Each structure stands twice: as C-alpha cells, then as structure tokens.
Amino acid sequence: MTTADALRTRVRDLLAAHPPATTGRTAFLQARFDAGLAWVHYPEGLGGLGAPRSLQAAVDAELAAAGAPDNDPRRIGIGLGMAAPTILAHGTAEQKQRFLRPLWTGEEVWCQLFSEPGAGSDLAALGTRAVLDEAAGEWIVDGQKVWTSSAHTARWGILLARTDPGLPKHRGISFFVCDMHAPGVEVRPLRQITGEAEFNEVFLTGVRIPDAHRIGDAGQGWEVARTTLMNERVSIGGMRIPREGGMIGRLAEAWRERPDRRTHAHHQRLLGLWVEAEVARLAAERLRQQLAAGQPGPEGSGMKLTFARLNQEISGLEVEFLGEDGLSYGDWEMTRPDTVDFTGRDAGYRYLRAKGNSIEGGTSEILLNIVAERVLGLPAEPRDDKDVPWKDLAR
Amino acid sequence: MTAPGAAPDLRYSDTEEELRSAVRALLAARCTPASVLARAEGGRPHDPALWQTLAAGIGTAGLLVPEELGGQGAGPREAAVVLEELGRAAAPAPYLAHAVLSAVVLLHCDPAAAAPHLAELAAGRRVYVPALPLTQAPGAPLPPPVRDTGSGTLTGRATSIADAVAADVLLVLADTGLYAVEASGVRLTARTPLDLTRPLADADLRQAAATRLAGPETGRAAVQRALLCGAGLLASEQVGIAEWCLDRTVAYLRTRHQFNRPVGSFQAVKHRLARLWLDTAAARAAARAAADALAADAPDAPLTVAVAQAYCSGVAVRAAEECVQLHGGIGMTWEHPAHLYLKRAKADSLALGTAGHHHTAVADLADLPAP
Ligand SMILES: Cc1cc2nc3c(=O)[nH]c(=O)nc-3n(C[C@H](O)[C@H](O)[C@H](O)COP(=O)(O)OP(=O)(O)OC[C@H]3O[C@@H](n4cnc5c(N)ncnc54)[C@H](O)[C@@H]3O)c2cc1C
Secondary structure (H helix, E strand, O other): OOOHHHHHHHHHHHHHHOOOOOOOHHHHHHHHHHOOOOOOOOOEOOOEOOOOHHHHHHHHHHHHHOOOOOOOOOOOHHHHHHHHHHHHHHOOHHHHHHHHHHHHHOOOOEEEEOOEOOEOOOHHHOOOEEEEEOOOOEEEEEEEEOOOOOOOOOOEEEEEEEOOOOOEOOOOEEEEEEEOOOOOEEEEEEOOOOOOOOEEEEEEEEEEEEHHHEEOOOOOHHHHHHHHHHHHHHHHHOOOOOOOOOHHHHHHHHHHHOHHHOOHHHHHHHHHHHHHHHHHHHHHHHHHHHHOOOOOOOHHHHHHHHHHHHHHHHHHHHHHHOHHHHHOOOOOOOOOOOOOOOOOOOHHHHHHHHHHHHOOOOOHHHHHHHHHHHHOOOOOOOOOOOOOEHHHOOO | OOOOOOOOOOOOOHHHHHHHHHHHHHHHHHOOHHHHHHHHHOOOOOOHHHHHHHHHHOOOOOOOOOHHHOOOOOOHHHHHHHHHHHHHOOOOOOHHHHHHHHHHHHHOOOHHHHHHHHHHHHHOOOOEEEOOEOOOOOOOOOOOOEEEOOOOEEEEEEEEEEOHHHOOEEEEEEOOEEEEEEHHHOEEEEEOOOOOOOOEEEEEEEEEEEEEEEOHHHHHHHHHHHHHHHHHHHHHHHHHHHHHHHHHHHHHHHHOEEOOEEHHHOHHHHHHHHHHHHHHHHHHHHHHHHHHHHHHOOOOHHHHHHHHHHHHHHHHHHHHHHHHHHOHHHHHOOOOOHHHHHHHHHHHHHOOOOHHHHHHHHHHHOOOOOO
C-alpha cells in the first residue's frame, strides 16, 4: 500500500521536476496526473496510485503550499464529481485512457445531459431516443435536454437516452458520452433567477455517437446513472471546509463589520444558524472520515439536504441584516459564466442562487425519500409505473 | 494537543466500540424499559447491583482517572461512549455526577487531599456527587456557597442535586473552599422529578463534618472545569436518547398498518423521520467533536462544547417528542417507554445550561457580539 511518506516523496519529486514557478499550468497538471497525484485513490496509470482516499488532502495541501496550480474544481465540477467516477466504475479501458486525463486537467469540460422537460425527479421517464445504425456502428440521437449546466463550455456530455421504449422505463435506457461539438447538438442559454445563464437547453437532432462511446451495456444505463447520481450528491456536501468556511462566513463577516445594523432578533437567528452550520460542517467531516476508504452511500444525500437548507436560511438572513443595502442587487446583466458559484458575489445573488441548492442534483423532497427508504429502511410508497412499458406510461 | 485547524477525530476507535458493546449488553440484560419503570414507580430508580457491575465490573467509573491514581487512564471520548449507551437505555445511573463531574472536580483539587477519594471513585466503591443544581451551567455564576461554621463543619443548603440519593459523598463548595461531606451526615429531601430516571434532592447541611479538598479559588475553578466537561459529555447522552427514539419509531412505523399500507410508507411521515435522522447524525458529530476536543484539551474546547450543547439538547427533545407523536395513542401511555425518554430529554435540555445559555457562550467565543 502507498503510505503517506511515499506520497510525500512523490510530491517532492514532482515539484522538483516541474517547478510551479517555471512550468505552465496545463503542463504541471498533466505531470501531476502522470505522477499518480491527481486523485490518489484512482488506479495507477489513471491519475492515481490505488492509495487510500484519505491521503488526498495531505497531497493537495502540500502542493498548494508550494504554489502549484490547482485544476479549478469549480469549473470542472461535473467532470470531477460525476463523469469521472462513472467512467472509472463502468467504462472500458479505452474510455478510461481517453477521457480521464484531460477531464482532470481541465482541458476538457464535461456537462450532464440527464434532465428533460418531461423528466426531472422522475429521471427514468426520459424520452430522448437513441437508435443504433448497425452498419455504421453508431447511435443516432434525437431529443431535448434542459437545465444543462456548463453545456456552453463543455467538450463532452454524459447522456442518458432511451434505447428500448418497449421495456419498463428503468430497463430501456443507455448511457453515452456525447460530443458537444458534433453536428446536431445545439446549446441555447436559459436565463436563471440570478440574471445569468448558468444552464442551458440542449437540442439533439440526428446526433451520431459511436458505439465505442456507450458506457455500460445497452439497456443498462440506469445502473450506470445511479453511480453518477450518488456521486453527485456527495460531491456537493463532501468538501472539507474550515470553521466559517461556507455561506456562514460571509454572514459572520457582515455582522462583525456592521455593528450599527445589529438587532437582538437577528442575533438570535445568527447564533442559531452559526451553530447549525458548525454542526453541519462537523457532520460532513464525520461522513468524510467514515467514507475515507469506501464508496459514497445514501448518507451523502443527507449532507446535501442540510447544506441546501442552511444556505437558503443563512443567505436570507444576510439580505435582511444588510437593511437598505440588502435592497440593491449587484448586476442583472445576462452573462454565461464558466464556473458555478454558490457563495460568491453579493448577498442578493447568494440568496437567489441558493434557491437552486434544493433543486439541482435531486430535489430535497426526493432526497428525503432516499434517506427514508435507503437509510432508514421505511417502505416505498405504492407505485404503478415499474412494470409498464415506457411507451404506455402517462405523460 | 490538536493543531489549530486540524480536523477532530469523529469516528469511534475499536476499543471504544468494545466498551460500547460491553455496556450495551449489560444494559440490555439488566436495565430494560420495564425494569426502569418499575423501579421508578417504587421510588428507587437506582439499581445498586447494576451500578456495581457498570462502575467496578466493567470499570467505567474511573475512565477519566489516570492509572497512577487508580483509574482506567482513558478519557472523555470513552466516557462519552458510556453516556451514549446510558442515554439509549434511559438508565438511572449516577454516571454523569460520579464518573464525569466528580472525577473532574477531584482531579483539579489539591492532589494529596483528593488522591484517596479519586481511588475510591475510580474503583466504584463509593458514589460521589457534586452538591450543585443540575441546571448549573458552565461559566454561569455559582450558587451562594454554604458556610464554613468552624472546626471542620459546614452549614447551608444546596438544591436540585441530581442522583444525590445514591451518593455516599457530596462534593460541596463552601466560602472557605471545596469539601467532601459524608452523605450520611446530611439531610436530603427528595423532590418529585420531571425525569423519573434521574432523581433530584435538596441537601440541608447543619454543621456537617467536612474534609477540605481545595481552597476557594481552586475549588471554584475545579467546579467550572467539571461543568464544562459535563456539558460536553451530556451531548453524548442526548445522542443516545435521540438514537433510541428514532430507532424505535422507525421500527414501529415499518410494521404498523393503517389505510391498508404501512404508516411508514406515507411521505409526510417519511420526511419527518428522514429529517430526524439527519439531525441525529449531525448531533452525533457535534457530540463526538466535543468529546474529542475535551480529550485533546484543544484550545477551542469551550466553543466546541457550547456548539454541541446548543445543538444536541434540542435534537434529543424533538426526537422524543416525535417518538410520542408518531406512536399515536400508544405513545401517550404510561406503559410505553417513550415517556421515560421524553422526560429525560426535556430535563437534560435544562441540565448544565440551556441551549440559550450555550448560544450566548458561542456569541462570546466566536466573536459574534450582541447588539
Ligand atoms: C441550477 C440548476 C442546475 C441544474 N443542472 C443540471 C445539469 O447540469 N444537468 C441535468 O441533467 N439537470 C440539471 N438540473 C436539473 C435538476 O436535476 C432538476 O431540476 C431536478 O431533478 C428536478 O426536476 P424538475 O425540475 O423536473 O422538477 P419536478 O420533478 O417536476 O418537480 C417539481 C416539484 O415536485 C416535487 N416532486 C417531484 N416528485 C416528487 C415525489 N415523488 N415526492 C414528492 N415531491 C416530488 C419536486 O421536489 C419539486 O418540488 C439543474 C437544476 C438546477 C436548478
């Protein structure tokens, strides 16, 4: 097994061979990947060393201290948090070789083509069709996706499409990697309540996807997607943050800077939320320590639920606390940002963006169902959509 | 000592899990809800034989006492695990008063005077209880001390002392210092407690014979240390209470049918239980952080303790309230153990400082000043 000491030596060797001061950003990140220091728990040759996941933090810290560039996880969050673990778990050797390195270095950005106008929480109801052209060894895809974050900057998309409408909905789905530059892919900005267009509509018209870009067996897409979704939930709550590291830090800072605005009513709410944010941070840390070795389980959904609620309450209090200043908004201009920013900009932006935290990556209602059924073992509600062919479902 | 910013260890070690199994097995065999209720109704909630096995047999009494003083040389992390299990069983055992509060008080008294008491305490031979109201919060002003009436005797009164009826020795703060007083020389008047599993009594001292353990300054400081540690570890008892309430409620609603389906399949019910699970998991992390900070004597231990207390009290009470509500009519009965937990949780929310008290402590410690 790779020990902390062995990793430290590798970090030093990497820094010696590629001094951050004189090495280009991408070149450094490529070298880091090749040294197995990208995600140490990944296999050798794929950016890792098969080491315990828990050793990553020390590697990151040591490289950051040496002034090494990071791969800007905020810009490539979907690739890192969702595409990568899915490809690692279900991809072929060629797919892993082809996709993981540029994904990790940020040379190629990924997006997630899952949701559709008619299929959100009930994702398995999706209707985008993929039909195999056997002669060409290609799938031909037609349909529409929606709420696709970063589609405008993405090189690749993970795509769910229906390959057999005659089967019940969970069984007729396949999982593909879609080339966002392929003919027939059209990305249109969708403006959101913050004013900017972080997500998009994506129209797919006769898009050709080589069969080599199918992940998992045809018809097994739902199993593959479950890996993606499970990782999506923890990747939102799973980061290690210091005390006051999240949204609460902005509010605490405002509180300290503006004694003139303090009221007793706000003080009570501030202290309650400060304590809850600190406890949520500790709970996430405890989950991280427990998971250090294994794969994320349904517990990760819990962290996302808590962060969504707290982000909304804290940012709401912050707008109120600012009084007159809380009435102004920074900027309504429609931009198409290339990063997703939960805690940045001004209080009004944070308040509005936080509304998405209980919708994106599974709504809080759906996640509470997951916790109740998968963690607590409570019975599912009776349902009548499981054995009906997808084509016969009500829509 | 934990470096600033270093993450606390929030897991349980293998030895801690072994300790948990031993305590849980003992309580499962000898401290069932029915037996707790029967004893409480008889007016004698404590079970001295059970206490002997817990304190001396398993050796939990001396977890906080170093080995050279006759203890187990463990620490707050291990004591926290015992408290989780005692909370899970709503066990009427004077553990918090004896093995946590009294142990920490004695550890901060004059070593020579305290040593024989620590040895007795750690061996579980005699029960020690501090003569303070259960509501006494760390950092809050202490009640007026009893008077030193000369020639080694004390006179005065102390109220709402938890588990005093089980005590052999009371630790008493007087104007001239901190003293050990034989309980047999003190008149105890029992109160009818809200929490049937943690009896309360008032103590009248009339020229009670006392042995001095520390001067007034040292004595008060020792008591404050003990209150901080007690508040931090009480959070673990609260986690145990919440966990029992959640487990029992989930188990019940999985099988209870109404409207031709399990009640636990209704989303309105599921979401409440899922939220309770979330809050219980968070409370566990907060309680573990407090135990770890106390064990490491971390500089931010007072803040971590205040956070844990401010959070865990409310979770335990809500878990017990949900347990009663979601059991329906049966949850409202004397026969069902839910009320033992509700009473314990509610009393615990007043013990060692309310959530409000600890929120105010957070305001000071985290630099979030009041208007
Ligand atoms: C900022 C943002 C970014 C996003 N980025 C992406 C992306 O990059 N890629 C992508 O594929 N998708 C993305 N999404 C889509 C997101 O995953 C969906 O919006 C989400 O899953 C909900 O689906 P829906 O919008 O169709 O709502 P619906 O499913 O129609 O839900 C409407 C309401 O009904 C509730 N509801 C639905 N079913 C149940 C039930 N069984 N029990 C109780 N309540 C229920 C929901 O909780 C919600 O409140 C993004 C969304 C947002 C807000």
